[in-house]
Amino acid sequence: MSDWVIVVDRRADFTGMEEDRAILRTREYIAPPQNLKLQHPKIINLSRSYAYLSQGYYCSLLAEARSHRVLPTVDTILQLRQRSLYSGEIADLEEELNRRVKRLVSPPTESFRLRIAFGYPYDSRFQAFARHVFDRFRCPLLEVTVRHGEWLKITGISALGIDDLDTEEHVLFNWALDQYTRAGWRQPKTRAPAKYTMAVLHNPKEELPPSDPASLKKLIRVAEGMGVDVELIEKKDYLRLAEYDALFIRETTTIENHTYRFAKKAELEGMPAIDDPTSILRCTNKVYLAELLKANKVPTPKTVVVNAMKSLEELEGELPYPMVLKIPDGAFSRGVHKVGDRAELKKMTRELLEESDLILAQEFMPTDYDWRVGVLDGEPLFVCQYLMAKKHWQIVKHNADGPATHGGFKSFAVEQAPPEVVEVAVKAARLIGNGLYGVDLKQNERGVFVIEINDNPNLDTGVEDAALKDELWKRLVRWFLKRLEA
Numbered sequence: 001m002s003d004w005v006i007v008v009d010r011r012a013d014f015t016g017m018e019e020d021r022a023i024l025r026t027r028e029y030i031a032p033p034q035n036l037k038l039q040h041p042k043i044i045n046l047s048r049s050y051a052y053l054s055q056g057y058y059c060s061l062l063a064e065a066r067s068h069r070v071l072p073t074v075d076t077i078l079q080l081r082q083r084s085l086y087s088g089e090i091a092d093l094e095e096e097l098n099r100r101v102k103r104l105v106s107p108p109t110e111s112f113r114l115r116i117a118f119g120y121p122y123d124s125r126f127q128a129f130a131r132h133v134f135d136r137f138r139c140p141l142l143e144v145t146v147r148h149g150e151w152l153k154i155t156g157i158s159a160l161g162i163d164d165l166d167t168e169e170h171v172l173f174n175w176a177l178d179q180y181t182r183a184g185w186r187q188p189k190t191r192a193p194a195k196y197t198m199a200v201l202h203n204p205k206e207e208l209p210p211s212d213p214a215s216l217k218k219l220i221r222v223a224e225g226m227g228v229d230v231e232l233i234e235k236k237d238y239l240r241l242a243e244y245d246a247l248f249i250r251e252t253t254t255i256e257n258h259t260y261r262f263a264k265k266a267e268l269e270g271m272p273a274i275d276d277p278t279s280i281l282r283c284t285n286k287v288y289l290a291e292l293l294k295a296n297k298v299p300t301p302k303t304v305v306v307n308a309m310k311s312l313e314e315l316e317g318e319l320p321y322p323m324v325l326k327i328p329d330g331a332f333s334r335g336v337h338k339v340g341d342r343a344e345l346k347k348m349t350r351e352l353l354e355e356s357d358l359i360l361a362q363e364f365m366p367t368d369y370d371w372r373v374g375v376l377d378g379e380p381l382f383v384c385q386y387l388m389a390k391k392h393w394q395i396v397k398h399n400a401d402g403p404a405t406h407g408g409f410k411s412f413a414v415e416q417a418p419p420e421v422v423e424v425a426v427k428a429a430r431l432i433g434n435g436l437y438g439v440d441l442k443q444n445e446r447g448v449f450v451i452e453i454n455d456n457p458n459l460d461t462g463v464e465d466a467a468l469k470d471e472l473w474k475r476l477v478r479w480f481l482k483r484l485e486a
Contacts (some may be wrong), residue, residue: 003038003039003040003041003042004021004022004041004042004044004181005021005022005023005024005029005038005041005042005043005044005068006021006022006023006024006044006046006177007024007025007026007029007043007044007045007046007047007059008023008024008025008026008046008047008162009025009026009047009048009055009056010025011023011025013046013048013162013163014046014162015170015174021181022038026045026047026055026056026059027055027307027309029043029059029062029063030055030058030059030062030305030307030358032062032066032291040068040069041063041068041069042068042069042070042071042181043059043060043063043068043069043070043071044070044071044140044177044181045059045060045063045070045071045072045140046140046161046162047059047161048161048162048163049161050072050077050080050159050161052078052081052255052256053328053329053355053356053357053358054357055357055358056161057074057077058287058357058358060072060073060074060077061074061285061287061288062287062288062291064282064288065288065289065291065292065295066291066295067295071138071139071140072137072138072139072140072159073138074281075277075278075281076137076138076139076159077139077159078255078260078264078277078281079137079264080137080139080157080158080159082261083156084238084261085260085261085264085265086137086157088265088268088269089136089137089268090154093129093132093133093136093144093154093157094151094152094153094154096128096129096132097126097129097146097152097154098151098152100126100128100129101152104125106125108146108148108152109148110148111145111146111147111148112146112148113143113144113145113146114126114129114130114143114144114146115141115142115143115160115169116130116133116134116141116142116143116144117140117141117172117173117176117177118134118140118173118176118177118179118180119131119133119134119135119176119180120172120175120176120179122169122172133157137157137159139159140162140173140177141159141160141161141162141164141165141173142157142158142159142160143156143157143158143160144156144157145157145158196227196228196229196245196246196480196481196484197228197229197230197231197243197244197245197246198223198228198229198230198231198244198245198246198247198248198477198480199231199233199237199241199244199246199247199248200216200219200230200231200232200233200247200248200249200250201233201234201235201247201248201249201250201251201259201262202216202232202233202234202250202251203234203235203251204234206251206252208252209250209251209252210250210251210252210456210457210458210459211250211458211459211460212460212461214460214461215459215460215461215465216232216250218461218465218470218473219248219473219476219477220232222470222473222474222477223473223477226474226477226478226481228246228477228480228481231244235258238258238261238262238265241262241265241266241269241271242265242269244271245271245272245484246266246271246272246273246480246483246484247262247263247266247271247272247273247274248273248274248476248480249262249263249273249274249275249456250456250459251456252456253275253280253283253284253455253456254280254284254329255280255281255284255285255329256329259275259280260277260280260281263275263276263277263280264277272479272480272483272484274435274436274476274479274480275435275436275455275456276433276435278433279432279433279435279437279455280455280456282432282433282453282455283432283437283452283453283454283455283456284328284329284455285328285329286326286327286328286329286360286452287305287328287358287359287360288328289452289453290303290305290360291305292431293428293431293450296427296431298424298427298428298431298450299424299447299448299449299450300449300450300451301362301363301364301365301442301449301451302318302319302362302363303360303361303362303363304318304319304360304361304362305358305359305360306325306349306353306358306359306360306361307353307357307358307359308353308357312342312345312346312349315345315349315361316342316345318361319361319362319363320363321339321340321341321345322338322339322340322364323338323339323345323361323362323363323364324336324337324338324339324361324362324363324364325337325338325339325345325348325349325352325359325360325361325362326359326360326361326362327352327355327356327359328356328358328359328360329356335352336394337352338364365442365444365449367388367442367443367444368387368388369385369386369387369388369407369410370385370386370388370440370441370442370451371383371384371385371417371421371425371440371441371442371443371448372384372385372386372438372439372440372441372457372458373417373421373422373425373426373429373438373439373441374436374437374438374439374457374459374464375425375426375429375430375436375437375438375439376435376436376437376475376476376479377434377435377479378426378429378430378434379426380414380422380425380426381414381436381468381472381475382411382414382464382465382467382468382472383411383412383413383414383416383417383421383422383467384409384410384411384412384463384464385409385410385411385412386407386409387407387408387409387410388407389407390407409463411463411464411466411467412467413467413468414467418443418448420447420448421441421443421448424439424441424448424450425439425441425450426439428450428453429453431453432453432455435455436455436457436476436479437453437454437455437457438453438454438456438457438458439452439453439454440452440453440454459472459476
């Protein structure tokens with residue numbers, strides 16, 4: 001059997017020749033597939049929908065966690081969801097389109113939609129342009145919407161599902177798929193980084209910001225002493241981002257809000273960024289993290305991925321009460337619930353599965369505190385113990401009738417912290433990337449266990465920098481300088 005695996009929602013969706021390619025349904029691949037014995041699988045995700053937190057989305061997300069090559073990647077899926085995320089590519093594509101059209105014997109005379117299957121257009125006049133689009137957006141099936149005029153304008157680029165094709169269109173699609181898989185895996189073209197001012201994205205009204213105003217002032221002071229000007233920017237400054245040389249996000253990140261758009265734009269501009277979009281993508285989804293840590297043998301509490309097909313009896317057979325339920329993209333202890341019996345489990349799973357096709361159930365590990373190890377560029381930066389909030393099982397207690405309450409903290413120099421805690425944290429963080437991460441861990445008589453990895457860890461004066469003081473902020477600035485000067 002070849003390394004190619006075709007993933008579809010329904011087997012009837014794929015009408016091409018199977019030959020030596022494996023065909024799996026989306027839920028079979030998510031399961032995960034116990035019968036998939038390939039050493040380096042290459043996944044073609046042909047799910048009907050790539051909507052955020054859908055099964056198609058999770059197929060690509062988990063493929064990346066399992067170190068399987070996948071088309072489309074989650075980054076491509078998310079980029080194609082909003083024009084603001086791919087708008088930086090439009091000018092180049094429009095220039096290419098109009099340049100090619102001038103050479104056509106029969107150019108288009110009205111607005112049109114161009115469908116592209118694995119880089120092959122359904123309108124043969126646009127062969128070179130289709131290849132150009134596919135090099136930018138590696139997705140099995142794309143549709144480019146073009147408005148006719150003296151200058152052809154691209155008004156939209158979207159990913160289509162295989163169910164959007166009619167019978168005749170399937171013929172070209174199958175041929176294009178066959179050509180693509182026979183040609184081998186092609187990496188997308190990457191832009192060379194462009195070439196010192198740093199933009200720090202923050203929200204002065206955020207209830208639980210990752211850095212308070214005093215910490216941002218310290219960063220500004222330290223950076224200025226190292227020849228880097230720092231300017232605080234907000235959501236409204238998106239269009240100005242390209243004026244800066246680097247981006248440091250000090251606002252709670254999520255795929256669904258503007259923080260991801262800022263990170264993506266920084267990447268397109270060739271700007272070093274913390275957080276980069278890949279780190280945001282990987283860290284904000286706990287299902288991805290669970291699969292990634294498991295695949296790389298990093299110890300975690302026993303974790304079960306739950307979907308609507310999982311019965312309560314099955315789940316109870318795998319985890320004892322109490323157990324912890326988590327939505328994939330919660331932050332600051334939000335979306336994390338402890339359930340103590342069948343009634344609570346039934347109610348909470350029903351509510352959470354309305355938000356996401358998959359949720360996590362995890363073994364409950366009671367401790368008096370959680371470890372947090374900050375890791376920068378693959379090396380430990382700080383170590384803290386965060387104590388549980390008073391009369392609560394988490395370090396942050398969200399109160400319905402007032403502000404959130406926190407437990408206390410203890411800060412440690414890295415060399416004073418338990419080596420096994422630091423070692424496990426660094427191993428986990430290096431799986432994500434070379435940016436800044438906060439690894440949360442629990443330690444008990446059984447050992448050290450990673451709870452989650454945060455792409456946007458707290459950095460506050462007197463807490464995370466208690467041991468290193470100004471040196472912590474200097475190391476952060478050096479991270480940016482190293483990349484700018486390269």
